Amino acid sequence: xxxxxxxxxxxxxxxxxTTLEDLVELQRRSQPTVVVHGGGKDITQxxxxxxxxxxxxxxxxxxxxxxxxxxxxxxxxxxxKELVASINQLGGRxxxxxxxxxxxxxxxxxxxxxxxxxxxxxxxxxxxxTLLDAGYIAVVAPIGFDEQLGPLxxxxxxxxxxxxxxxxxxxxxxxxxxxxxxxxxxKVISSLSRTEAQKLIASGVVGGGMIPKVEACLRGxxxxxxxxxxxxxxxxxxxxxxxxxxxxxxxLKKHGAWSAKRE
Ligand SMILES: Nc1ncnc2c1ncn2[C@@H]1O[C@H](COP(=O)(O)OP(=O)(O)OP(=O)(O)O)[C@@H](O)[C@H]1O
Ligand SMILES: [Mg+2]
Numbered sequence: 001x002x003x004x005x006x007x008x009x010x011x012x013x014x015x016x017x018t019t020l021e022d023l024v025e026l027q028r029r030s031q032p033t034v035v036v037h038g039g040g041k042d043i044t045q046x047x048x049x050x051x052x053x054x055x056x057x058x059x060x061x062x063x064x065x066x067x068x069x070x071x072x073x074x075x076x077x078x079x080x081k082e083l084v085a086s087i088n089q090l091g092g093r094x095x096x097x098x099x100x101x102x103x104x105x106x107x108x109x110x111x112x113x114x115x116x117x118x119x120x121x122x123x124x125x126x127x128x129x130t131l132l133d134a135g136y137i138a139v140v141a142p143i144g145f146d147e148q149l150g151p152l153x154x155x156x157x158x159x160x161x162x163x164x165x166x167x168x169x170x171x172x173x174x175x176x177x178x179x180x181x182x183x184x185x186x187k188v189i190s191s192l193s194r195t196e197a198q199k200l201i202a203s204g205v206v207g208g209g210m211i212p213k214v215e216a217c218l219r220g221x222x223x224x225x226x227x228x229x230x231x232x233x234x235x236x237x238x239x240x241x242x243x244x245x246x247x248x249x250x251x252l253k254k255h256g257a258w259s260a261k262r263e
Contacts, residue, residue: 002170003032003132004242005220007160007213008083009176009232019175020083022238023137024092032132034163035094036140038156039079040209046074063115063153071153072098076141084139095136098143100151102127105159107144107152118144118152120159123166157209161216165223172220173241174213175232180249181206181214192251194218217251226252 004026008019026033047054047070055062063071076098087094099105104127107118131138140163142156157174164172180188181197184205192200197214200206206214210229217227230237230248240247 001031003034003128003167004171004173005034005036005160005164005167005169006238007157007172007174007216008035008037009156009174017232018235019232019238020086020090020092022236023087023094024090025239026242027092027135027137034128034132034138034140034167034169035083036142036156036160036163037075037079037083038142039075042079043071043074046070057113060114062113063117065116068116068151068153072143072151076100076143080139080141087137087139093136094139095131096139096141097127097131098141098151099154099159100143100145102130103145104128104140105142105144105154105162106146107154108146109149109152116149116152118146118154120144120154120162123162125167128163128167155212157212157216158219161219161227164216164220164227168223169220170224171242172217172224172227173238174217174227174229175237176209176213176229177231177233178210179231179247180229181210189249190246192249194221194251194253197251214251221251221253226250 052066052070080096084094084096103124105120106122107120110117110119128138142154142159144152144154146152183189197218201211201214213229220227228241228246228248228250230241
């Protein structure tokens, strides 16, 4: 079976989230699965709680050395281990790792103005293959590794897209806190071609946290026939998506519906 890559948005994480039950069910069906998680909202909360000053450049948060300590503690520590523990409590078998483990994700500073934020230069599939071959769900925290600087903060969507492209994922699903990609009137767009997706970014209709998500879908299309952005707050959204009920926005190599990708 070809692996699948699932990105879980920090905002959709919670004990009531049926996504974790879905992941355990997929494991029971022998589906190799890589989960990548975000955690932007937890990071913001902890930076405030710890009184770490936040600086912005062009509206984007700058990651200085002190912020990176919090980012790592929250993402690779708390969020990653809570996810792994919850999956294991539900009867699944998961192992958590960050991009620094086994040099899974190599990166370099993306833009010096933004500080310790990484652009991915390569993904080594070996650490993931090792876990998937042994029957574990791999739960990845989005921290990259730079030979000189050490750990770097990376957007989780970007990590999911790069991993999907590298391991030849069959499906790439983003679970987030909105119904899908909205048009300028706020209506969810059910299906997008590569060109249409690029136009929505260029025109500013797709903004903020949706930009790396749409870009990651386009990257993932190097291997997946389609990528899906869907509402992770809907019960069993993940199993539904993999069974062909693609609520949300499907981005396809060729125009069509999410359900058509298996043809
Ligand atoms: N055209 C658009 N359609 C839908 N959402 C959009 C659009 N443009 C911007 N957004 C914003 O993108 C957000 C989703 O990205 P966000 O980064 O906040 O969540 P996430 O990636 O699921 O979580 P995390 O970053 O913690 O992993 C939505 O909540 C919405 O505010
Ligand atoms: Mg995000």
